[in-house]
Amino acid sequence: MSRLTRQSRSTARRSSSFLLGTGGLAALLCAATLSAQAPRPVPGLTAFRPQYGAGYAPFARTAVPDALEMDALLGPGIRANGAGEFDPFGEDDLIELVVDRAGVGGAFVLSRTSPVLAVWTTRDKAAGTELAFTGDVTAPIQFGGAQQATLWVEWTGAAGGDAILALQAQVARRPYGRVRFHCFRGLVVALGGEDQVPQLPVDPNHGTYIVATELYELGWDVLMSDEDFVSSSGAGAVYDEMVNAIQYRGVDELAIFGYSHGGGSTYDLCERLSTVGAGLPSHTIEFTSYVDGVGNNSDIDTSQETRRPIGSAYHANHYQHGSFFQDLGLDGGPVTNSLPPPTGLDVETTPWGASATHFVVDDYAQVVDFILVNLEARLAR
C-alpha cells in the first residue's frame, strides 16, 4: 500500500504543477523544506499553513515554500477571524510567522499593506501581546537575544482579498522578506471510514486522509475528520464548523468527500446544507466524492450510498462490489450523474482495481489522484 501512496503523492504534485502551469512545484516544496530547516543567509520571513485547534495536528507544521510566499494562490492562506465567529475548535485562525534575523544586527520592523492584518506575539491573542502599528509599520521586533522570533498573523477585517507583510531594517528601511496572505474562500472537508481516526503521520491505509494531507500541503484549508462527528441528520461538529466558515469567515466554496461511512456522511452534510443551511450566506458545493460510499444512518449501517449529494456541482464516484466473504459485503455503487460518466467507476472493471475490496479501494493511486486533480481544478483556495 505504501508503494501506491508514494506513487500517488508524486503524481499529485505533478498534476498540480501541470494544472497551475507553474512547473516544478515538487521541487519548490522540496526546496522549501530544506530552506525552512537550514540557516538563512539573509533575514527573512517564513509563514506556515493553518492551525487546527490547539496546534497543527492531524497535520504536520508545514512551512510555505519560500518561492511561493508572494503567490496570491499558492502562498499562505489565512482565515478571516470574523466578528461573531464561535471558533468550534478554539482560536486557531492566526497564521504562524517566523522572523529570522540570520545574524544581522540592528532593529527590524514589519510593514503591512493593509490594516486588515494584525500581528501578535501569542497564538491565542493574549491581552497585551498585539504589535502596535504606526503608519502601518511596527516598532522593532523583540528577539530576546535569539535569531528568530515567532509571531502570529490575524486577518481582522471583512473576508476577501490579500495583503502583504514585509520585513525591513528599521533605520535603512532595507527590505528583506515579504509574504502575501490571501483570505481563504474555500474549505475542504475530508471524512474517513468507520474507525479511521485522523492521525499524524497519516496512516498509508487511509486514502481519504492522504488526499486531505496532500491538499493541506498544497495550500487549501482542510477539515479532516472522523465521520462520527457527522450525525445521520448531518448535524454535529463538522457541520457547525462549515456554518461558522460560511457565516463568519467569508467561505463561499466547499468540497466534501469521504470513504465508506464518510461517503454517507458526505451526503448527510450536503442534505443538511440544502435544508437547514438554506439561509446561510451564498455558497456553493463545488466538489463532492464518494469512495465506496456506505450509508451512515448509524455505525452499523451497511447500505450502499447511491444518492447523489444534493447541490453538488461535480460528483466523483468510485466503488467496488464484493460479498460477505470478501469484505463483509460492504459496497458502494453507481450514482447517477457522477464522474467518470455516467455513474462513476466500478474499479473492478479496470486492470488496476480488478481485485479490489472495500478495505483497499480508497488507497489506489488512481482513485486518490482522480480526487486530487479534479478537486484542485474546481475549488478556490
Next chain:
Amino acid sequence: MIALRICTVLLPLLAFVPAQGVGTPAPDAELQGALRRLAEDSAPDELRATLRFLDEKAGVAHARLVPQLLLFKEASRSTREGMVFGAVVDQLRIPEADVVAGLVPLFEGADAARRASLGGVLSEYEDRSIDRGADFDGYRPFLGGELPVGLVRYLYETDADAALLTLTRSRALERAELRELVLAQHEVADLRWRLRFGYLSRADLPRGASPESREALGMLAAHGEWWVRLAAASMALDEPGLRALVPLDALADDPHALVREVARAARGDGR
C-alpha cells in the same frame, strides 16, 4: 409487533439484571474470539463456520450476542473491525427489537463515551430526519413503568423535542394532561424550528418568542413530573437562545438529580 418482541426479549433479560440495568457487560471470551475471527481476512468456509457459531451462541433473542457486538465495536481500530457489528446484524438477520432490547439496559450508569457508542448503533432505528426530528417509538416499551434514567437522558441528549413527545405518549396520562403536554411540545418545537431554519435569530430572543411558546416553556419547567422539567432544561442546554425563557435557577435546585445536572450545565456551571 416490534414492541411485542421487545417485551418478549426483556422478560428473560430483566430476570438477571438489577432494576437500573446491567451497566457494563463483561467481555465474553468465546463470542469476542468469534467476532475477532470475522474481522480477520479468513477463508469463506471459516467465516461460514464462525457465523454458524455466533448464531448458535447468540442467546434468546440474541440477548447474549448483542452486548458483545457493542463491546467489540467499542474496541475496534479499523474499518473492517468497526463494520463487524453491522455485518453480523445483516448476516444473522437480527431484528431491530433484539438490538434495541440488548442495548437499552446499557444506558443505565453509562458515561458519555458509552452513550455515544450506544447512540452510534441505535441511530440506525431512529430515523433522525432533518425536518421531522428523531423517531423514538422503538423505545416506548421501556418508558411505561419506572423510568430508566439513563435512557431518558440519552433521548433528551439526542432530540429533546422527540424525547418529550415520546415520553408523553408512553406514560399513562390523563387525556387533558396529555393534550396539554403535546400542545406545549408543539409550541416550543415551533420556536426551535424557527431558530434552526433562520426565521428567528438568537438576538431576537427573548422578545421574539411567541407568548404561547413562553407559556409552554414555563409550564414544562414547573411541571410535577421530572421528565417534563428535564425537557425545559434540556432545550435550554441545547439552544442558548432559550436560556432567558427557562427558570434555570429554579431547575438547578430541582429534586431530581438529572434535572439539576442539565439545568446547571445550561446555566454554565459545567457538568
